[in-house]
């Protein structure tokens with residue numbers, strides 16, 4: 001693989017960060033409005049406290065929050081630091097997902113469409129995954145409007161640029177089937193054995209999408225990573241809670257009823273695979289001086 005000039009690499013990296021932060025800004029809108037059944041297009045963003053429309057120069061990702069010191073410009077109501085955090089996260093992820101594609105996008109003239117489609121497709125997946133994870137963490141709900149299109153989009157991406165991404169359509173198709181059907185089966189068995197509903201069908205859609213984007217080979221590692229990180233999170237949370245609870249009895253009682261959505265952990269594991277799988281080798285080769 002060839003190496004890009006450093007200035008071009010830096011310029012492209014900054015462009016990807018800005019691009020990602022715009023997605024992040026829209027992500028906040030989606031997470032806030034989709035569960036409420038509101039349009040994500042209009043009206044334009046308002047302060048939830050005083051309903052004043054947010055001016056363009058007060059709606060710059062991350063930067064506006066810092067300049068406004070985390071408060072609404074008109075009513076001074078505090079704005080949650082989650083908004084700039086989501087914008088910054090999406091910016092960094094857009095960069096991390098895009099960087100391995102930069103050499104093949106920028107090194108050819110004219111610019112080839114395949115790596116551009118592959119990069120945009122992966123970024124759109126990360127965007128939708130984050131929306132699903134944030135809403136699931138907030139409300140214990142996976143919205144079909146977000147999770148159902150992913151398996152289809154993954155198959156479309158595989159048909160268009162599957163070989164370039166290393167996930168040909170056969171792998172994507174089997175991945176979607178195994179992810180969806182396999183998880184639905186696990187969920188059904190879990191329900192029959194324990195007599196309660198633990199894993200929702202929403203998680204099956206998420207996993208079908210992961211299988212379609214990353215291929216069937218990625219599924220065992222992604223499920224394992226999600227389960228391990230979910231267990232670690234539960235354990236840490238329980239330890240902290242038990243210490244915080246004065247009455248040990250109460251702490252144990254709440255521990256037994258501790259529930260956690262699995263979707264966010266599936267998303268985290270999916271992003272980890274997407275990045276680690278290709279990122280390490282390609283990005284290191286791109287940024288190391290020749």
Ligand SMILES: [Zn+2]
Nearest residue numbers: 047050072075
């Ligand atoms: Zn306000």
